[in-house]
Amino acid sequence: MLAYLDHHATTPCDPAVVAAMAPWWGEQFANPASRLYRPALEAAAAIEAAAAELHQGLAAPSGAQVVFTSGATEANNLALKGLAEAALSSGNPRRRLVSVVSEHHAVLDVLRYLERHGFALTLLPIDAQGLLNPADLQAALDPGAGGPVLAVSVMAANNEIGTIAPLAQLAPLVHAAGALLHVDGAQAVGHIPLAMEAWGIDLLSLSGHKLYGPKGIGALLVAPGVQVAPQLQGGGQQGGLRPGTLPVPLIVGLAAALKQALADREGRALRLAALRDQLWTGLQALGGLTLNGPPPGPQRLPHNLSVTAGGVDGTRLHQLLRRQIAVSSGSACSQGSASHVLAALGRTRAEAAATVRFGLGRSTTAQQVEQALRAMADALDQASNRSAASRPER
Amino acid sequence: MVAEAPLYLDACATTPLAQVAHEAMEAARQLAWANPSSLHGFGLSAAESLERSRHSLASSLGTGAEAIRFCSGATESVHLALLGAAATLPVGRLLISAVEHPAVNAAAAQLQRQGWQVEPIPVGPTGLLDLGVLESLLHPPTRLVSVIAAQSEVGSIQPLTTIAQLCRQAGVLLHTDAVQLAPHRPIAMDELGLDLVSLSAHKLGGPRGVGALLVRPGLRLEPLLGGGGQERGQRAGTEPVVLAAGFAAALAAARRHQLDGTSQRLEASRDHLLHDLLALPGVRLSGPDPTRQPRLPHHISLLLSDGQGRPLDGRKLVRALWNEGVAVSSGSACSGGSGRAEPSPVLLAMGWDRSQAASGLRLSLGSWLEASQLERVPLALERAMASCGAAAP
Numbered sequence: 001m002l003a004y005l006d007h008h009a010t011t012p013c014d015p016a017v018v019a020a021m022a023p024w025w026g027e028q029f030a031n032p033a034s035r036l037y038r039p040a041l042e043a044a045a046a047i048e049a050a051a052a053e054l055h056q057g058l059a060a061p062s063g064a065q066v067v068f069t070s071g072a073t074e075a076n077n078l079a080l081k082g083l084a085e086a087a088l089s090s091g092n093p094r095r096r097l098v099s100v101v102s103e104h105h106a107v108l109d110v111l112r113y114l115e116r117h118g119f120a121l122t123l124l125p126i127d128a129q130g131l132l133n134p135a136d137l138q139a140a141l142d143p144g145a146g147g148p149v150l151a152v153s154v155m156a157a158n159n160e161i162g163t164i165a166p167l168a169q170l171a172p173l174v175h176a177a178g179a180l181l182h183v184d185g186a187q188a189v190g191h192i193p194l195a196m197e198a199w200g201i202d203l204l205s206l207s208g209h210k211l212y213g214p215k216g217i218g219a220l221l222v223a224p225g226v227q228v229a230p231q232l233q234g235g236g237q238q239g240g241l242r243p244g245t246l247p248v249p250l251i252v253g254l255a256a257a258l259k260q261a262l263a264d265r266e267g268r269a270l271r272l273a274a275l276r277d278q279l280w281t282g283l284q285a286l287g288g289l290t291l292n293g294p295p296p297g298p299q300r301l302p303h304n305l306s307v308t309a310g311g312v313d314g315t316r317l318h319q320l321l322r323r324q325i326a327v328s329s330g331s332a333c334s335q336g337s338a339s340h341v342l343a344a345l346g347r348t349r350a351e352a353a354a355t356v357r358f359g360l361g362r363s364t365t366a367q368q369v370e371q372a373l374r375a376m377a378d379a380l381d382q383a384s385n386r387s388a389a390s391r392p393e394r
Numbered sequence: 395m396v397a398e399a400p401l402y403l404d405a406c407a408t409t410p411l412a413q414v415a416h417e418a419m420e421a422a423r424q425l426a427w428a429n430p431s432s433l434h435g436f437g438l439s440a441a442e443s444l445e446r447s448r449h450s451l452a453s454s455l456g457t458g459a460e461a462i463r464f465c466s467g468a469t470e471s472v473h474l475a476l477l478g479a480a481a482t483l484p485v486g487r488l489l490i491s492a493v494e495h496p497a498v499n500a501a502a503a504q505l506q507r508q509g510w511q512v513e514p515i516p517v518g519p520t521g522l523l524d525l526g527v528l529e530s531l532l533h534p535p536t537r538l539v540s541v542i543a544a545q546s547e548v549g550s551i552q553p554l555t556t557i558a559q560l561c562r563q564a565g566v567l568l569h570t571d572a573v574q575l576a577p578h579r580p581i582a583m584d585e586l587g588l589d590l591v592s593l594s595a596h597k598l599g600g601p602r603g604v605g606a607l608l609v610r611p612g613l614r615l616e617p618l619l620g621g622g623g624q625e626r627g628q629r630a631g632t633e634p635v636v637l638a639a640g641f642a643a644a645l646a647a648a649r650r651h652q653l654d655g656t657s658q659r660l661e662a663s664r665d666h667l668l669h670d671l672l673a674l675p676g677v678r679l680s681g682p683d684p685t686r687q688p689r690l691p692h693h694i695s696l697l698l699s700d701g702q703g704r705p706l707d708g709r710k711l712v713r714a715l716w717n718e719g720v721a722v723s724s725g726s727a728c729s730g731g732s733g734r735a736e737p738s739p740v741l742l743a744m745g746w747d748r749s750q751a752a753s754g755l756r757l758s759l760g761s762w763l764e765a766s767q768l769e770r771v772p773l774a775l776e777r778a779m780a781s782c783g784a785a786a787p
């Protein structure tokens with residue numbers, strides 16, 4: 001059985017989440033917008049309960065709005081385009097956006113779109129561990145750097161190299177400059193501690209399928225007083241901020257997934273960190289591998305590891321690995337182009353291709369880690385140039 | 395209290411998940427749960443399932459798989475169609491029918507703020523588009539037309555073939571909101587020469603949270619969502635593979651129902667019920683008369699008045715009917731929320747006055763119903779009308 005070690009790309013929907021959704025796919029199917037009869041009101045109540053679950057689970061400030069979306073991509077688009085559009089229409093003069101080079105495409109693409117539409121964009125560099133320097137952020141937030149900043153977008157944890165951003169340290173800088181902090185929490189929510197209010201997060205995006213929930217659902221949490229212009233309009237659902245018939249089963253599933261992920265988060269993080277450390281120790285013994293991102297520890301997602309096999313043909317390496325384990329070279333969404341995150345760390349295209357990202361998850365076992373180590377030893381042996389010459393094709 | 399289970403007659407708002415869709419989703423959940431963009435075996439299984447769903451939908455809709463863009467539903471789909479197409483065109487004029495879904499009106503209003511001229515095409519008393527007016531405006535600066543293929547509140551089916559022909563001859567792009575039509579009639583996208591078609595899964599027995607925009611191959615669209623470049627770069631975000639499987643299975647089943655007599659039986663049930671309802675005092679039909687004009691086969695829309703001919707409050711009737719164990723709607727579910735009887739913009743556009751336009755009731759049937767279950771509906775309506783009439787101020 002192929003070991004699935006790609007939990008940053010997606011996680012399987014947990015059986016308990018499937019069970020929580022089941023009645024809502026079945027007899028309780030009424031449209032919550034049809035507010036005139038009881039089943040619809042029950043559906044509306046289920047949505048309210050789910051929103052409360054997210055609100056509480058993410059320690060959102062009182063009065064924060066929970067907006068359900070089709071996923072983190074839509075949540076990121078809504079947050080950033082929504083902020084920009086609201087600023088334009090309200091006469092708010094802030095026209096600068098600040099983010100980091102290692103953000104997900106769903107943030108970078110939106111920021112570049114806004115750049116084409118009159119906003120100035122500053123992308124901050126990262127250091128060798130994937131961290132941005134707070135001094136760089138401070139400098140970028142100076143109005144003298146090109147005008148006042150509207151918003152700063154920083155991902156809570158990187159999907160490729162697992163770097164955890166020091167959000168609680170960054171937020172005061174952002175707020176002192178009168179800007180808002182948007183956080184893409186797709187890889188962090190349910191995996192590491194995250195407290196929206198205490199950490200000063202104004203907008204938080206998340207995705208169901210990254211935390212053992214269903215695909216097709218996510219959410220944007222918006223702190224009270226933050227103005228976001230809707231990107232879709234129509235039936236007036238969700239206070240007009242995101243219309244469309246609410247997918248009740250998916251919303252119930254998202255809330256159930258979050259609840260479960262928060263309940264087992266600490267234990268899972270400890271267990272997966274130990275397995276990840278076991279993996280890293282074993283990989284180091286193989287030799288020739290460079291770690292991408294921070295050393296295993298508090299600055300790194302407990303279930304993440306990313307290594308580069310210098311001088312190895314990446315295509316060949318991944319072909320060989322694919323027979324034994326399911327891993328990736330980087331983001332699943334990059335459509336074959338080289339990782340911008342690894343490039344920002346100074347890796348060449350060839351090195352990026354010869355990078356292996358491991359994402360451990362709820363189902364990962366010590367046996368699978370052993371399997372991964374054997375697969376890596378095997379594949380490196382076969383793919384590396386020295387052995388390719390001396391070894392017949394297997 | 396009602397002893398029998400409540401009757402669900404609100405298919406136009408949403409439909410229960412079809413058994414075949416449920417099964418397809420369960421299978422996909424087992425085998426195709428991974429990210430379809432992943433290159434390993436799990437990802438390939440997910441991608442294979444997604445592509446199979448895409449091919450199935452395309453063949454149900456008379457087009458090729460490359461036309462399908464999965465998205466979160468029809469609200470997103472109509473925005474992607476109108477805003478995405480308009481962004482590739484010089485600013486011009488958009489024609490829409492006077493009886494569009496609020497999502498289309500909202501997208502049109504957004505284009506208006508961007509400098510587009512938006513011209514509503516009037517409809518006749520049965521909700522059918524005035525083709526003469528349409529034709530007279532199909533010249534520059536008109537660049538885009540959006541027409542609801544079948545109207546959700548009053549069931550009118552527009553002459554899509556003719557509309558598509560007129561638009562094609564004029565070199566104007568045509569988007570059609572086929573959300574209500576797709577469950578009941580084949581949509582031959584390529585044959586009709588449609589440029590953009592919006593669909594929603596949960597109106598045809600599929601799951602909520604997924605829909606599709608059909609895009610004529612070669613047509614450029616500016617994406618609404620930036621991100622991972624999925625769906626030919628026109629709709630970013632990890633595709634909901636399981637939902638797509640349910641969507642495809644549900645549409646395939648709807649197509650089968652059109653061929654195996656299920657749709658005909660549903661239509662006969664509707665005709666029978668409509669006949670009985672129209673025999674009640676104070677009840678008249680809105681929208682097309684199905685014996686003479688095309689109308690959605692599961693759809694009944696009525697205007698109701700009391701003994702003195704005064705229009706009743708449609709929203710009160712919905713509540714009263716629910717107390718009789720029958721779930722119906724006063725119009726489009728999405729325009730609700732205010733709690734007061736607002737005249738329906740659709741009925742106003744068809745020429746009814748404000749109080750008549752607030753007296754509408756919609757009953758929409760589905761294949762989950764047995765004909766015998768409908769027998770109690772006329773009496774339930776009569777009782778609901780009596781209770782509302784008595785309570786009227």
